[in-house]
Amino acid sequence: MAEFRRRYGAAPWHLLLLFGCFAVAGWIALRLAGEPTAGRMLLWFLGAVVVHDLVLFPAYALADRVLRTALRRDAAPDAPGRQGGAPVRGGRPSALNYVRVPALAAGLLLLVYLPGVLGLGDGTYSAATGLAPGPLLGRWSALTGLLFAASGALYTLRRLRGGRGGS
Template sequence: MGEFRRAYGAASWHLLLLLGCFAVTGWIALRLAGEPMAGRMLAWFVGAAIAHDLVLFPAYASVDRALGAARGRGGVPSVLNHVRVPALGAGLLLLVYLPGILGLGDGTYLSATGMAPRARFGQWLTVSAVLFAPSALLYAARRLSRRGR
């Protein structure tokens, strides 16, 4: 077993898990191959991968690095996780609901729900503020409690 681990570079369960993931991915690819929208889905998937790897990842890695440089020193609590967690929530909401936030997809939304679409940008900003507010209050409380000591 030690020889397999040395040759493969990880435990045997890792290889089994990876093969299972490839099997599920292959099954999904076969199911989608007959779909009339398969080409469009593939184009969106490739576009999303390129947009993430070439645009989004460098952007949020740079912001994270800048926040890491501004890390608390001398007993001051770090702001890093107080920004990371709500930013992750707001970013995921933006990514998932972007067409609704921008008021796009009028015909699709109307045919799917029977309701007129409306831009939800204000609602997204409100939810984002609700995510950031407790984090900011917790950070302020931590700083004040450290200052009192």
Template sequence: MAEFRRAYGAATWHLLLLAGCFAVTGWIALRLAGEASAGRMLLWFLGAVIAHDLVLFPVYASLDRVLRRALRRGGVASPLNHVRVPALGAGLLFLVYLPGILGLGDGTYLAATGLAPRTMLGRWLAVSAALFAGSALLYVVRRLSGRQR
């Protein structure tokens, strides 16, 4: 078993988990192969991969580097994750609900649900503000409890 781990580079359960993931992915691909919109889905997926790898990743990696340098200059490195986590949550919510936040696809939404579309910009801003406020509150509590020790 140690020889397998050395040759493979990870534990046996890792290989089994990957095989299961590939099996599920293959099953989904076979299910979608007969769909009329499979080509559009594949094109959207490839576009999302390219947009993330070539545009989004360099942007948020650069922002993280700038944030790390700014916090180190002030001598405080601990609030970094208290900014990263709510920013990640707000960013993911923005990507998931992008059409609703920007007010796009109102006709599609109405046709699919029968409900009048409402802009989600205010809700997204409120949730994002709550994420940052909760993180700031947690940071303050941690700083105050650290002083008492």
């Protein structure tokens, strides 16, 4: 078993799980092969991969780097309760994840509901749901604001609790 792990680089269950994933992906590919819109689906999939890798990933990596740099300036690495810029028990919590999590959630919601938020596909949306897509932009904006407000409140609460010696 140790020899297998050394050669493969992971436990045997990892290989079995990987084979299972390939089997499910192959089954889906076979099911889609008979669809008349399979070519369009493949084109959209490849387009999404290219747009993510060439546009979105560099954009959010840059945004994360800017955020980390700005937060590093706010809290010096030598501040009490910090080691190398990372929060430690009883110290001041880092705001980084309190910005990342709601930004990720808002971005995913925008990605899922983008056509409705932009007002595209009104007829399709109305036919499928019986609702008008008009309020989607306002709802997405309100939910994004709520996510950031809740995250800010949790950050503030954690800072206040951390300042009194608790964590």
